Amino acid sequence: MLLFVSYHSCKLIHLALVGSLSRLDVFSSIGRALSMRVPSLLPIPAFILATLRPREPQTDLPLHSPLMNTGVCNGDIMILAGNSHPALAQLIADRLGVRLGACLVYQKTDRETMVEIQESVRSRTVYILQTGSKDVNNSIMELLVMAYACKTSSARNIIGVIPYLPYSKQSKMRKRGCIVSKLLAKMMCKAGLTHIITMDLHQKEIQGFFDCPVDNLRASPFLLNYIVEQIPDYRNSVIVAKDPASCKRATSYAERLRVGIAVIHGEAKTRFDDDYEDADEDGDDGRTSPPPLPARQQGRLHSSVSMSSFMERSEPGAEPGPVTAAAAAAAALRRGRPRLRSAASVCFGEVDPSRIMSVGVTGVPMQAAKEKPPISVVGDVGGRIAIMVDDMIDDVRSFVAAAEMLKERGAYKIYVMATHGLLSADAPRLIEESAIDEVVVTNTVPHDVQKIHCHKIKTVDVSILLSEAIRRLHNKESLSYLFRNITMED
Structure with missing residues (x-):
């Protein structure tokens, strides 16, 4: 009998080890065997059965933590990462409880950017994480190609997570230059990005360059x-x-x-500074200020001055002759009489020459150079x-x-x-x-x-802020919690 019980127990323990039975089933079977062979033996005590019950899973996070993952892994989210900052992308994915999407981004022998998305993105929300790095132009090209690949693959939403937006310093118009940050914003929207998450833009007005919503987080x-x-x-x-x-x-x-x-x-x-406004060091570049008038316009101007000289009267006793409009106005003031203005000058709003002051400068005045x-x-x-x-x-x-x-x-x-x-x-x-x-x-x-x-x-580490912004945006929650007590100066 004991040999039978021992053989039966060893067989049950073997089944438990291979995973066919649980520990509770093993001990219950042994107890039934002992009860059948030896009726005087009691079944397994209750306190032993209590110790064999599975314990409740424990977690370190509170049940209502504001930064807790609340169902973001619902199957329609995908996080893709370029080659600019894979470590940050992995931190964000770990905090969200999702894995990074399978995406291969590389350059061919002729330095062309190639992107191969190895998973289906149809009707899914795709978050592309790419930041400015040392190889800034390649990083931008990777982002544009990845966004356009998701767009042509029928992704529902394509959201760019760009912690540092490249070319953000070039947001002002320079001499014979352009606003490069606006050009970059147009390229991103054309590539298919429908939302931008970034952090601490160099100039907050850059948000207006985009044709899609922009969330400028603060660090x-x-x-x-x-x-x-x-x-x-x-x-x-x-x-x-x-x-x-x-x-x-x-x-x-x-x-x-x-x-x-x-x-x-x-x-x-x-x-080499960002706020430096370089002066025009070209010297004489073929332009004059003010530009010379053509001969036809000069003739019209001379004839109009001659006609006005005949309309004005000079002082008594002075020899008649052509006088300027300013001299005629001064003579009228000395006589104590206001100068008569023609109906045409009143209708067309001509300004009295006596009210115009001259600073003794011929042409556009030159701006003085800044002293150091x-x-x-x-x-x-x-x-x-x-x-x-x-x-x-x-x-x-x-x-x-x-x-x-x-x-x-x-x-x-x-x-x-x-x-x-x-x-x-x-x-x-x-x-x-x-x-x-x-x-x-x-x-x-x-x-x-x-x-x-x-x-x-x-x-x-600011990955917790980026991951929380992604979680709230994906769950259609408000992002105002992340901007509490944030002012325009921050």
Whole structure:
């Protein structure tokens, strides 16, 4: 009997191991076998059965968390990523609980961009994540080709998630130039993008260049949170604007942190700066100001002046002759009588020449060149932590020069904070050798290589903001929660 029970138990345990039976079924079968062979034996106690019941799954997220995934994986969403920032795309997909769509983006031997979407996108909402990187033109071309491929494959909605919008600096008209950001916006809409999610545009007016809705998210809450948590003595800090153009952003940070503000004034602009308006250095380019009048118009002007001279009377005793309109008006005023105006001049609104003032300039006056004032700091930074804020860090030479000035004025620690850390050229080396103690940027742009060469660069993750914007947009929820207490200066 015992041998039978042992053989039966081993067989049941083997079935449990291979997955055919559960633990509860195994013990129940053994108990029934023992009850049949040995009636005096009792079945399995209740407390043992209670321990064998499956436990409820536990989760670390609260049931009503505002950033909790609430059914975004409903089968009609797809996230595609280009080659600009695959790490950020993977972070967003993990937070949403979806996988990245199968998409192959590569370049042929002749440098043409090829896109192969290896899944069906018909009647699905496609989110294409592509940001500005070092190879900016290829990144833009990848985005356009991917969007047009989804459009021709009958995707329902094509939403571009572009944390850093390229060419956002070129949003103003320059001499013999164009507004490149408007051209890029038209190209994106023509390619098939129906919505844009971006972050901290260089100029907020760029949203008007698009023919589709644009959500311009803000990274300032993340940077403010870093200041509060990672800078112990932030109450003794001062927010610094490295130029007068950054005063609004610096004021917004200072008001939220309840600290002071300082402005670096007098920094000389070079032709490599964004706000530099280059003067016309072409000299005489064949144009004259004002342009000469043709001979026919000059004859008409002379005849009209001659006729007006006969209509006006000169002073008594003066020899008759042709006089100018200004001289006739002056003579009429000296006589104490107002100059009579013809009916034609009254009807056509001619201006009395006596009311026109001349400044002694023949032609269009030349604009005076700007003087380069000495660099100075407006505000007290002595013995304080100086925190410079901006929307992007590309060429760090201006930040390095500002840090040296702040160090001379007594600032004992200097931070630089920005949303987009482009860090072009030899920026890591300049930062490492400068008086800057720490550079804090977000991961909207990949800069892993720069962090290897400079230990002062710190990164703040903003993937949770982008993923929450995607979740709310996909579930047709309001995005106003992400813009609470956000002003135009942020």
